[in-house]
Amino acid sequence: MPTLRDRTGVVLDGWIRVETAAEAVDGARIILPWAEDLVLPEGHPADMTGLHIPNDLDPEAMTRFFAQLGLISVAFPAFSDGRGFSIARRLRGMGWTGRLRAAGPVIADQFAYLLECGFDEVETPEKLDARQPQPQWEAALALVSLRYQRGYRGRQSILEARRAPRGGAA
Amino acid sequence: MYRYDEFDAQIVRERVAEFRAQVARRLDGSLTEDEFKPLRLMNGLYLQLHAYMLRVAIPYGTLSSRQMRQLATIAERWDRGYGHFTTRQNIQFNWPVLRDVPDMLAALAEVEMHAIQTSGNCIRNTTSDPFAGAATDEIEDPRITCELIRQWSTLHPEFTFLGRKFKIAVTAASRDRAAIRVHDIGIEIVRNDAGETGYRILVGGGQGRTPMIAKELRGFLPRADLLPYLEAAMRVYNLMGRRDNKYKARIKILVHELGIERYREMVEAEFARGDRGAAPDAEETARIAAYFTPPALIPRDAGGLAQACAAHPDFAAWVDQNGHPHKVPGHRAMTVSLKPVGGAPGDATAEQMRVLAKAAERFSLDEMRVTHEQNIVLPHVAEADLFALWTLLKSQGLDAANRGLVTDIIACPGLDYCALATARSIPVAQAISTRFADPDRQREIGPLAIKISGCINACGHHHVGHIGILGLDKAGVESYQITLGGEPANDAALGARTGPGFAYDEVPGAIDTLVETYLGLRQPGETFLQTYRRVGMPPFKDALYADAA
Numbered sequence: 001m002p003t004l005r006d007r008t009g010v011v012l013d014g015w016i017r018v019e020t021a022a023e024a025v026d027g028a029r030i031i032l033p034w035a036e037d038l039v040l041p042e043g044h045p046a047d048m049t050g051l052h053i054p055n056d057l058d059p060e061a062m063t064r065f066f067a068q069l070g071l072i073s074v075a076f077p078a079f080s081d082g083r084g085f086s087i088a089r090r091l092r093g094m095g096w097t098g099r100l101r102a103a104g105p106v107i108a109d110q111f112a113y114l115l116e117c118g119f120d121e122v123e124t125p126e127k128l129d130a131r132q133p134q135p136q137w138e139a140a141l142a143l144v145s146l147r148y149q150r151g152y153r154g155r156q157s158i159l160e161a162r163r164a165p166r167g168g169a170a
Numbered sequence: 171m172y173r174y175d176e177f178d179a180q181i182v183r184e185r186v187a188e189f190r191a192q193v194a195r196r197l198d199g200s201l202t203e204d205e206f207k208p209l210r211l212m213n214g215l216y217l218q219l220h221a222y223m224l225r226v227a228i229p230y231g232t233l234s235s236r237q238m239r240q241l242a243t244i245a246e247r248w249d250r251g252y253g254h255f256t257t258r259q260n261i262q263f264n265w266p267v268l269r270d271v272p273d274m275l276a277a278l279a280e281v282e283m284h285a286i287q288t289s290g291n292c293i294r295n296t297t298s299d300p301f302a303g304a305a306t307d308e309i310e311d312p313r314i315t316c317e318l319i320r321q322w323s324t325l326h327p328e329f330t331f332l333g334r335k336f337k338i339a340v341t342a343a344s345r346d347r348a349a350i351r352v353h354d355i356g357i358e359i360v361r362n363d364a365g366e367t368g369y370r371i372l373v374g375g376g377q378g379r380t381p382m383i384a385k386e387l388r389g390f391l392p393r394a395d396l397l398p399y400l401e402a403a404m405r406v407y408n409l410m411g412r413r414d415n416k417y418k419a420r421i422k423i424l425v426h427e428l429g430i431e432r433y434r435e436m437v438e439a440e441f442a443r444g445d446r447g448a449a450p451d452a453e454e455t456a457r458i459a460a461y462f463t464p465p466a467l468i469p470r471d472a473g474g475l476a477q478a479c480a481a482h483p484d485f486a487a488w489v490d491q492n493g494h495p496h497k498v499p500g501h502r503a504m505t506v507s508l509k510p511v512g513g514a515p516g517d518a519t520a521e522q523m524r525v526l527a528k529a530a531e532r533f534s535l536d537e538m539r540v541t542h543e544q545n546i547v548l549p550h551v552a553e554a555d556l557f558a559l560w561t562l563l564k565s566q567g568l569d570a571a572n573r574g575l576v577t578d579i580i581a582c583p584g585l586d587y588c589a590l591a592t593a594r595s596i597p598v599a600q601a602i603s604t605r606f607a608d609p610d611r612q613r614e615i616g617p618l619a620i621k622i623s624g625c626i627n628a629c630g631h632h633h634v635g636h637i638g639i640l641g642l643d644k645a646g647v648e649s650y651q652i653t654l655g656g657e658p659a660n661d662a663a664l665g666a667r668t669g670p671g672f673a674y675d676e677v678p679g680a681i682d683t684l685v686e687t688y689l690g691l692r693q694p695g696e697t698f699l700q701t702y703r704r705v706g707m708p709p710f711k712d713a714l715y716a717d718a719a
Contacts, residue, residue: 145180148321
């Protein structure tokens with residue numbers, strides 16, 4: 001079973017992945033795969049509907065579904081394929097405020113970056129867990145407390161920290 | 171030069187601790203070799219032919235004496251007593267042991283240095299004009315912009331797992347000494363009609379197996395927009411760049427395939443959408459700029475320079491050949507050549523590093539620059555001190571008077587060190603340099619840039635050499651292709667191939683033939699490149715392949 005974690009630790013995955021809208025069960029939180037002719041299940045509440053997208057999809061294509069969704073899951077086919085970082089930034093920039101999940105074999109060393117780019121949670125395959133159990137994810141997050149960039153989430157921005165004593169607005 | 175504040179120091183310390191933990195996790199199996207590889211590369215650690223290689227970042231090539239002395243100490247303590255200055259204005263140590271690397275990084279951190287992002291598919295060390303702050307033809311010191319980019323690009327959460335490496339160069343001078351046209355992004359500091367300074371942005375240049383000259387992305391970008399604009403340009407590349415083939419993953423291929431107009435539309439749309447969140451405020455820019463305040467040099471008279479030159483022809487030749495005009499009268503920016511005849515281009519021993527540190531301390535306001543030609547510049551030397559400086563440099567064989575001449579050869583490490591190389595390059599450079607050892611002949615030939623790469627990845631910049639040499643493997647035998655007419659500066663051009671390749675032993679003779687052909691054809695005052703541009707390839711080709719015809 002894959003592991004789901006957010007910045008608080010390992011969490012129970014309340015969502016189930018289904019193949020088609022027809023599989024939507026009342027009262028279940030479902031994640032559908034992206035399709036060109038995507039039809040979301042009628043009447044299924046937005047906060048119980050999720051969508052999994054490949055990382056070569058133009059995030060722009062997603063905006064029309066925002067109101068009908070509670071979660072977007074972004075595929076990371078490999079940890080070294082960093083397109084998902086920019087997809088998260090784009091989705092957040094376009095106004096996505098719902099849950100954002102990174103799904104794939106990303107590694108603990110990327111956890112901070114994922115959170116900073118706008119992901120809330122990370123779903124990793126079971127086989128990674130044996131090598132990189134939860135303490136490594138927590139340790140990785142604790143190791144680096146600063147970053148230079150502004151406008152990203154999480155760690156303290158050095159630019160903001162320098163600005164603070166000057167009394168400037170963030 | 172820029173000095174770390176508490177935050178800069180802390181982020182480097184934390185990164186060292188993080189890498190120490192990553193090494194431990196690799197050793198205990200938490201990280202596979204595939205997972206560890208990009209992490210170690212982002213810390214400048216390569217697995218080479220014989221050993222690991224650690225590449226240390228020298229931001230925009232600027233070094234203090236204290237830092238140079240620490241590099242000397244590192245070379246002695248953890249390497250074999252020398253280091254290799256690179257075409258990216260960095261230094262490489264070729265023989266470290268993996269378990270020592272965290273200690274080497276800690277030693278670097280003591281002097282505000284690191285190896286972050288000197289390799290890997292991320293934004294690499296930003297390079298610049300080695301005469302920054304001294305050059306007579308610059309609008310301002312480009313290193314203020316470089317430092318902004320250094321900080322912004324360090325451990326960037328979004329751009330640390332790009333499709334391929336990403337290189338940025340900045341110039342503020344009318345003469346481009348930073349080769350911005352062969353970078354992923356080239357930045358030129360310019361003034362618009364209203365007299366405001368801003369940025370001209372070029373994109374999609376590069377060398378490697380598919381060399382391309384950069385195209386203009388934006389003619390004038392207001393200063394405050396630089397980082398948000400770079401973020402937009404990087405985001406489009408990260409989302410759209412090819413991931414199916416590492417040889418087609420650089421931004422030059424994306425720009426080529428989309429066309430510059432389409433790429434520009436996408437970047438401008440992304441930029442328009444953005445919230446300018448990345449931009450530093452004016453105070454932060456001013457804080458950085460304060461570190462690059464022009465030095466308070468007092469105009470001086472030449473203090474006996476003419477007499478010393480008259481008495482010591484070797485010294486006179488060095489001043490003439492290795493000197494560059496300085497903003498402040500009575501001063502020069504001096505190039506210390508790391509290309510002694512028969513030497514390995516860019517190598518310096520620990521003792522030489524210490525002499526360079528001493529020279530900078532005494533004669534150049536404690537500052538040095540590493541050039542992409544693999545030499546060292548002392549940017550602020552009073553003419554009255556030149557003889558004392560030369561005497562000091564001579565004590566360690568650092569007095570070669572050959573900047574820009576036929577023996578000032580750029581060469582990648584090649585098959586002697588590099589796991590990617592297909593042929594040797596350092597020994598080829600040594601053989602050519604030895605053949606042209608006569609200093610009078612070198613001066614007679616005049617400016618001539620020979621650049622040698624030991625494989626198609628072009629780390630030796632052969633595409634932009636006046637004479638470029640590319641070493642390949644032809645069925646187990648080294649074969650060297652020669653190109654002519656390359657140039658990295660304002661009138662950037664890619665070299666054209668002469669024809670079939672040459673065997674290892676034939677290369678120095680072939681170069682000699684090209685040089686003799688040029689000397690026979692040139693008009694008064696013409697350089698090799700000018701002659702080539704006037705007469706074209708045929709006479710050179712005829713001379714090279716005469717025997718075969």
